[in-house]
Amino acid sequence: MEEKKDLASRWIGGVEPPSELRGRNMTSIYEMECREQPQRLAQLLHAYQSDSVIRQELEILCGMSRSSGPILMIGMGASYCSSITGVSYLQSGGRSSFALDASEWLHYSATWDEAALSLLITTSGESAELVRLCQKGAPTPLALLSNNYRSTCWSLVQHRLPIMAGPEFGNATKTYTNATAACIVLASHILGRSWREQAEQIVESYSRSLDVVFQQRGEMEEICRGAANIEIIGRGPAYGGAIMGALCIREMTGQRAAPHTGGGFRHGPLLDVNESHVAIILALGKTAALGVSLAEDCLARGGRVILVESENRPHSKRLLPVRIDATPEPWEGITSVVAPQALTLAIAERFGAKLAPRFQYGEMKE
Numbered sequence: 143m144e145e146k147k148d149l150a151s152r153w154i155g156g157v158e159p160p161s162e163l164r165g166r167n168m169t170s171i172y173e174m175e176c177r178e179q180p181q182r183l184a185q186l187l188h189a190y191q192s193d194s195v196i197r198q199e200l201e202i203l204c205g206m207s208r209s210s211g212p213i214l215m216i217g218m219g220a221s222y223c224s225s226i227t228g229v230s231y232l233q234s235g236g237r238s239s240f241a242l243d244a245s246e247w248l249h250y251s252a253t254w255d256e257a258a259l260s261l262l263i264t265t266s267g268e269s270a271e272l273v274r275l276c277q278k279g280a281p282t283p284l285a286l287l288s289n290n291y292r293s294t295c296w297s298l299v300q301h302r303l304p305i306m307a308g309p310e311f312g313n314a315t316k317t318y319t320n321a322t323a324a325c326i327v328l329a330s331h332i333l334g335r336s337w338r339e340q341a342e343q344i345v346e347s348y349s350r351s352l353d354v355v356f357q358q359r360g361e362m363e364e365i366c367r368g369a370a371n372i373e374i375i376g377r378g379p380a381y382g383g384a385i386m387g388a389l390c391i392r393e394m395t396g397q398r399a400a401p402h403t404g405g406g407f408r409h410g411p412l413l414d415v416n417e418s419h420v421a422i423i424l425a426l427g428k429t430a431a432l433g434v435s436l437a438e439d440c441l442a443r444g445g446r447v448i449l450v451e452s453e454n455r456p457h458s459k460r461l462l463p464v465r466i467d468a469t470p471e472p473w474e475g476i477t478s479v480v481a482p483q484a485l486t487l488a489i490a491e492r493f494g495a496k497l498a499p500r501f502q503y504g505e506m507k508e
Contacts, residue, residue, distance in 0.1 A: 159311060168495035169487070172312040172394060176356070176483050179319045180349035183476070186306045186320045187341040190327050199285075199303055200331050206283040206301075207332045209258040213239040216247055217263035218271060220314035220389065221287075221321060225263055226382030227475030228325025234378075234471070235333040244271040254280040261285045261328070265305065265317040267293020287324055289317050303328070313394050313497060315483065318386050322475050329472075340470050347467035351477055355464055356484045363488035365446050365462045369420040372399040374482055375407045375436065376424035379475030383424055387482025395489040396496040399482075404432055412436070415445040422482060425451040426466075426474040437461070450481045 163171070190196055207213055213232060215225030225241040232239035244262070248271045254260065260280055264272040267290040276286070276298040288296055289305035296302060303324055307316035330337040366372055372391065376384035384401040391399040402411060415421070421440045425433025430451060437447045446460045452468035464481050
């Protein structure tokens, strides 16, 4: 009993939040953490360029990745979403790689020895499945990406990269953004591609897009009002953003939302689109035209569409265009989530947040 009490009273990341933060409601905390994302992203990108320890770890992981076999990125929830962007970039660059759900991998896989490198991604470093995977170990190189250097996972793994998002008390916002960026940087190193020239552009574009899109959040909430279904659709790096966006909406507001790949949505769910349906389509990157085509088909069936793209487009009664800056592949994995985050805030402002502030972690179960 005493052990469980200690677990329940452990502050996130070992950092006790200030009393004024503990007095704020969840909607306020969520907006604050959303708006902190560009600053935290800039700090991570700077550190991954300049910090000698981090650069050394990146080089070690690159060396590990040269072995035969696929590269695995393994996480749950927001961490799994981050892995999708890194894996998508590796696959596009010709390197076999897979994003895996940690719970499924723990219980149903016995193929650790076939991987060149396994990167475990866990914001807290205390998720039960990730802890057990760290304890279990692997015959091939194992690495960790975490936001908590005091965590159990951090203590069990030799090769580690930090997420550097700071304490996070609401839904995963800063940690998703920074973990995704870290996955992109690692993938870039493995592929031998430069990312440093893009870093400043990415931070500026992301900050600008976040400000502009959050100003539109009232319009987004209005077009979604009364919807029976909100479905978020993305491809490639933006598919991670689609899953993350759906998690934000469901966890924070209780509104049902589901993610899909573009192809997966077209071959099935598109058939039941009607006036009660809202599709948030992330038409970004090299498959943007496919997203625009899908939006047209949803509108033809009477549905409502929030179309997130880097082009300007006139709005109509059932179409709300949301423009964000174009970014080099695969950074749309980060920018794509801004629109669902803004919608989440608008719903929470109207109806209240359903998620209590996560000032403490209790026992984390499988």
